[in-house]
Amino acid sequence: MLDxxxxxxxxxxxxxGMPTRRVTPAGRVLVTMLVCFLVWGLLDARELRRSAEASxxxxxxxxxxxxxxxxxxxSRWTGMDALGGVASRxxxxxxxxxxxxxxxxxxxxxxxxxxRIVGTGRRGVxxxxxxxxxxxxxxxxxxxxxxxxERILVIGxxxxxxxxxxxxxxxxxGPVKVVRxxxxxxxxxxxxxxxxxxxxxxxxxxxRPDIIVAMLGGNDFQDLVVPGHDTVRRFNITAWNxxxxxxxxxxxxxATSGGARLVWVGLPPSRSPVLPDTGVxxxxxxxxxxxxxxxxxxxxDSWRLFARAxxxxxxxxxxxxxxxxxxxxxxxxxxxxxxxxxxADSVTGVMRSILGLRL
Amino acid sequence: MLFPTTSFAIxxxxxxxxxWMLSRFPTRWRVFMTGASYFFYAWWDWRLVWLLAASTxxxxxxxxxxxxxxxxxxxxxxxxxGVTGNLVLLCGFKYYGxxxxxxxxxxxxxxxxxxxxxxxxxxxxxxxxxxxxGISYVVDVYRRDTEPAPWLDFIVYHSFFPHLVAxxxxxxxxxxxxxxxxxxxxxxxxxxxxxxxxxxxxxxVVLSSFLASAIVDPVFGAPGEHSAxxxxxxxxxxxxxIYADFSGYTDMAIGVAMLLGFRLPQNFxxxxxxxxxxxxxxxxHMTLSRWLRDYLYVPLGGSRGSRARTYRNVxxxxxxxxxxxxxxxxFVAWGLxxxxxxAxxxxxxxxxxxxxxxxxxxxxxxxxxxxxxxxxxxFHFVCLGxxxxxxxxxxxxxxxxxxxxxxxxxxxxxxxLVLLAVGFGIGVQYTPEDLPERVESAFARAxxxxxxxxxxxxxxxxSALGPQGVAPFIYFRF
Numbered sequence: 001m002l003d004x005x006x007x008x009x010x011x012x013x014x015x016x017g018m019p020t021r022r023v024t025p026a027g028r029v030l031v032t033m034l035v036c037f038l039v040w041g042l043l044d045a046r047e048l049r050r051s052a053e054a055s056x057x058x059x060x061x062x063x064x065x066x067x068x069x070x071x072x073x074x075s076r077w078t079g080m081d082a083l084g085g086v087a088s089r090x091x092x093x094x095x096x097x098x099x100x101x102x103x104x105x106x107x108x109x110x111x112x113x114x115x116r117i118v119g120t121g122r123r124g125v126x127x128x129x130x131x132x133x134x135x136x137x138x139x140x141x142x143x144x145x146x147x148x149x150e151r152i153l154v155i156g157x158x159x160x161x162x163x164x165x166x167x168x169x170x171x172x173x174g175p176v177k178v179v180r181x182x183x184x185x186x187x188x189x190x191x192x193x194x195x196x197x198x199x200x201x202x203x204x205x206x207x208r209p210d211i212i213v214a215m216l217g218g219n220d221f222q223d224l225v226v227p228g229h230d231t232v233r234r235f236n237i238t239a240w241n242x243x244x245x246x247x248x249x250x251x252x253x254x255a256t257s258g259g260a261r262l263v264w265v266g267l268p269p270s271r272s273p274v275l276p277d278t279g280v281x282x283x284x285x286x287x288x289x290x291x292x293x294x295x296x297x298x299x300x301d302s303w304r305l306f307a308r309a310x311x312x313x314x315x316x317x318x319x320x321x322x323x324x325x326x327x328x329x330x331x332x333x334x335x336x337x338x339x340x341x342x343x344a345d346s347v348t349g350v351m352r353s354i355l356g357l358r359l
Numbered sequence: 360m361l362f363p364t365t366s367f368a369i370x371x372x373x374x375x376x377x378x379w380m381l382s383r384f385p386t387r388w389r390v391f392m393t394g395a396s397y398f399f400y401a402w403w404d405w406r407l408v409w410l411l412a413a414s415t416x417x418x419x420x421x422x423x424x425x426x427x428x429x430x431x432x433x434x435x436x437x438x439x440x441g442v443t444g445n446l447v448l449l450c451g452f453k454y455y456g457x458x459x460x461x462x463x464x465x466x467x468x469x470x471x472x473x474x475x476x477x478x479x480x481x482x483x484x485x486x487x488x489x490x491x492x493g494i495s496y497v498v499d500v501y502r503r504d505t506e507p508a509p510w511l512d513f514i515v516y517h518s519f520f521p522h523l524v525a526x527x528x529x530x531x532x533x534x535x536x537x538x539x540x541x542x543x544x545x546x547x548x549x550x551x552x553x554x555x556x557x558x559x560x561x562x563x564v565v566l567s568s569f570l571a572s573a574i575v576d577p578v579f580g581a582p583g584e585h586s587a588x589x590x591x592x593x594x595x596x597x598x599x600x601i602y603a604d605f606s607g608y609t610d611m612a613i614g615v616a617m618l619l620g621f622r623l624p625q626n627f628x629x630x631x632x633x634x635x636x637x638x639x640x641x642x643x644h645m646t647l648s649r650w651l652r653d654y655l656y657v658p659l660g661g662s663r664g665s666r667a668r669t670y671r672n673v674x675x676x677x678x679x680x681x682x683x684x685x686x687x688x689x690f691v692a693w694g695l696x697x698x699x700x701x702a703x704x705x706x707x708x709x710x711x712x713x714x715x716x717x718x719x720x721x722x723x724x725x726x727x728x729x730x731x732x733x734x735x736x737x738f739h740f741v742c743l744g745x746x747x748x749x750x751x752x753x754x755x756x757x758x759x760x761x762x763x764x765x766x767x768x769x770x771x772x773x774x775x776l777v778l779l780a781v782g783f784g785i786g787v788q789y790t791p792e793d794l795p796e797r798v799e800s801a802f803a804r805a806x807x808x809x810x811x812x813x814x815x816x817x818x819x820x821x822s823a824l825g826p827q828g829v830a831p832f833i834y835f836r837f
Contacts (some may be wrong), residue, residue: 022800023545023548024547029618029807032377032810035807035808035810035812037368044822168584225570313478315479321467323470
């Protein structure tokens, strides 16, 4: 690289003998551009409108919907919406998906509670989940083997993505199957965008986990959307807390209904205005309280694990050498790989010490 | 504001219209373009706009200071001030935490306490690019390669939104004459621009995003649960991902600038077809390569001294080039690996020129490898570098290399679609050089309406094939 001059030409490359480029006046380019946006908008109106609906409540969302509602009407009226739907299916995208992802729930998961497979010695025997839940929860976690590995499901927002990888690394040598289902920008505040309750039903049915690890809430300190009703403002503390508690409780009940144990990881302190400590404390209190009401749920306090001097700390002394290590990303919210590993090691520690996981 | 978003589409349609309407009024146009570029930058975080302004002011004041005097000492002092000012901004925001942490651990090892307060900074997007442009401007004025530009021209050059956050790193003498010249609104190369923008969108939104989620992120995140074949394919996939991500961004930047009547330098030229490491660096991130050559390698002495000094200069340049990519030792190791590779290539060339290498070889052995083998060897060396570049620690690199030879087993992550995407990403670099011209010529013959419909349908296809939302560009954090 260093001595020879790079072949640096001005884009695009011109080759000898090629015809001279056709040039276009700005007005025609503007027409091309507007036609392009119109065609794209009409073909993709449904998706664009749904994405706008799912965006954070505020002026930008209102303005986007003001533009997209008539566009969607025209798209349907002209049949472009149907055309776009067919093309989407051909390209592998379901146009009826919720904007946050796949929410197709099998019919069996809607009615009766999901069937479950019980632990050691009785694995493979399907029992209805109704009744006997408490007795089941008291059963020891089965001892996994290579043929029948422990199934661990990690769910939640972007925290859960890094945490899931950390749990995989922590348990890499054991007979464990870790299924990572973390999804960015999700939570319990906006079921219109992504419905974790519906998704967890599918995940439990599909993966039959022995242990579920949940880390949610990073995106939840906002107004709570109730589909078909008014939103509940986050400043209305009593109503907000009550509704959020109800959603957490429902998710905990669902997670443990199939016999799985649940490790709920609380939120750490942050230095982002999107996730102020007041909100984190409020939500952690709800998680912790609800965990005590649901058998089989263990609450892990990540605040104590990562806070220094009562608040956010980007660097912690860790390991044998007591070396200073960066544990939080520069966005002030997420963890570094080392930070996630510290959290994951605590989660697997809980699995071993409290849930009796033997690997 | 990311290029592949609806917000940018609306922003650009408005800027495009106003830009060409104001093209007859140079001063108003400059003020407008400055405002548009600062708005574009502020969209990420308005609190960091002052950094861009500070880099502009420091660079321009230094350049004017250099130009105002013929006194060698004062000129050097002004140049040093401009370079230092930009480096302070860059190091303060990008490297302070890394250096403070490294120093603390070094002192802790010998029983001493913290030397520097540990403060975590938010990394301002694009800071590595605009500070490097500021430095090149100051040094070029000092070397009398260019004249200082008027204030408004320099502000437009430095903050011009197409190149602002991830390059290409454009020199003042390339862009400022274009800013000062009146652009002709009747001669826009719409076919060339559309090819670059739509090609870039496909590379970023479809190819790069798919490979990241399908194999790269899961394998690099938890290598312990993946087999040798999965690790091997994940490294190849990362080579394609980073190429598609970064070249996709710069293609879009060049295309957007082209619609505004500006020509930005090419930044990638089929890098995985390189037959040597030296050639790779003439094809990969070309504007950074020449920056490192002209403002680091040459001032260090280049290849003017002894062979040992040349190797030292190559190593220093590449190690610092590695550090430019991120504040972590893995980036330094990546740079050093390339430095060692480049130095070894030079040593081999010198030996061959002196007749030492290959002398006395048997008649059946060719003087050099077959070009296909040279390309394969270069690509695999580059992939070894990408392993260092992507892994979170040297420990992970060791784990992955060890598993490459020990972890035999099934490879469910290696799907036909992943192989197709990797093959496409590499194979597309071997397409005939005149292919873009032919596609563009066909496109240019169509009318405005047909062009618009075709581009709209393509946009829909890209949007349908891409994931929900847009992942951040890899090079934004550099």
